[in-house]
Amino acid sequence: MxxxxxxxxxxxxxxxxxxxxxxxxxxxxxxxxxxxxxxxxxxxxxxxxxxxxxxxxxxxxxxxxxxxxxxxxxxxxxxxxxxxxxxxxxxxxxxxxxxxxxxxxxxxxxxxxxxxxxxxxxxxxxxxxxxxxxxxxxxxxxxxxxxxxxxxxxxxxxxxxxxxxxxxxxxxxxxxxxxxxxxxxxxxxxxAKATKAKPAEKPKKSEWKKKAGTFTLSQSLEIHKSPHIESDSIAKLKKGDTIKFDATLQGPKRLWLRQPRANGTYGYIVARDKYNKPLGKIK
Incomplete structure (x- = not known):
């Protein structure tokens, strides 16, 4: 010492x-x-x-x-x-x-x-x-x-x-x-020497996962053109409506479901909001 x-x-x-x-x-x-x-x-x-x-x-x-x-x-x-x-x-x-x-x-x-x-x-x-x-x-x-x-x-x-x-x-x-x-x-x-800051971890890229099922809404929601809450609306659904989905995406804030539509297109709907609150029932 x-x-x-x-x-x-x-x-x-x-x-x-x-x-x-x-x-x-x-x-x-x-x-x-x-x-x-x-x-x-x-x-x-x-x-x-x-x-x-x-x-x-x-x-x-x-x-x-x-x-x-x-x-x-x-x-x-x-x-x-x-x-x-x-x-x-x-x-x-x-x-x-x-x-x-x-x-x-x-x-x-x-x-x-x-x-x-x-x-x-x-x-x-x-x-x-x-x-x-x-x-x-x-x-x-x-x-x-x-x-x-x-x-x-x-x-x-x-x-x-x-x-x-x-x-x-x-x-x-x-x-x-x-x-x-x-x-x-x-x-x-x-x-006495400076310490190197721990490199920030790169955020993981969100990816779609293939998963088929149904989603029954517990409140009124919109189907969007893309999985972004500000994107244009394709349709407005009411509480109790059910849609089919073929994939899920856990984004930074919300859980999205992908709905197959006519001519090979898709619609997107939020299943859980930014507070992780479920907006309907997934089966």
Whole structure:
């Protein structure tokens, strides 16, 4: 496992380049009004020392999409090189308790960057971000005490459900935010990279299936020139009328029946509407 320190504007600048840490995580933005003036100072110093890098946004609880856009706009030069994260805490957060907020944030950030950010949250509030567990890594805060001023790893159970495990565990936040990272250096670099969207499945082409039978209408319907609800009407039938059909077509919205007519032509009638409601009885 790797050691990570996370820093903000009031941290000693030396924290960004500690000799015994592997990763430097830096606060970048908050809400839609704040950019850490020391963010790039720490970022470039850590990068020069060969540190792996991360950067995070502290949620202010305004519009989730607007905050994600603000975060991306002010840090887009880091995308692909450093791992992004979103910090979900109660302090100065107008939307604390909203279990959909972070999901909206990460979806918008992914739309902009192609990267899924880590989610920072205290272990007692995992339920507020549970709907992100299948797409984002977990950065969980869980302390053995508020006076743990050491890099010695405490022996304790760390709640992570519904995640199987954490990506990052912050185990102290007293004089320094100390974190244990549950991956390799290459694994951390992969977290910084954009993920390819799953290709959309091509819709299956609707095809006629040969099937003979009768259809008795349960309401007035029209027979159409083609299997489209806006196509011209050939005939109007009333409730109780019965027609013969020789094929069926399950379209995107409606079930159509094909009626053989004179001179080798066909008529078409809807048997189930767009709500899958049957409009008559098929035998």
């Amino acid at each position: 790797l050691k990570m320190v996370d820093v903000y504007s009031d941290s000693p600048r030396s924290y960004a380049t500690l000799s015994y840490t592997d990763i430097t995580m830096i606060k970048a933005t908050q809400g839609t009004w704040y950019v850490n003036p020391k963010c790039d100072v720490d970022y470039q110093a850590a990068k020069k020392k060969g540190k792996l890098l991360g950067f995070y946004h502290y949620c202010g609880g305004g519009s989730a999409k607007a905050e994600a856009q603000y975060f991306y706009k002010n840090t887009k030069n880091y995308v692909g090189e450093a791992v992004p994260a979103v910090d979900w805490e109660s302090y100065q957060n107008a939307s604390w308790g909203d279990s959909n907020y972070v999901r909206q944030f990460v979806d918008e950030y992914h739309n902009l960057s192609g990267v899924w950010p880590l989610i920072y949250v205290q272990s007692s509030a995992l339920n507020q971000v549970a709907n992100c567990s299948k797409i984002c890594g977990l950065w969980v805060a869980c302390y053995p005490s508020m006076n743990w001023k050491s890099w010695s790893i405490p022996k304790m159970n760390v709640p992570t459900s519904p995640w199987k495990t954490y990506t990052v565990w912050q185990f102290t936040g007293d004089n320094m935010d100390r974190n244990l990272v549950n991956t390799t250096k290459d694994g951390w670099r992969r977290l």
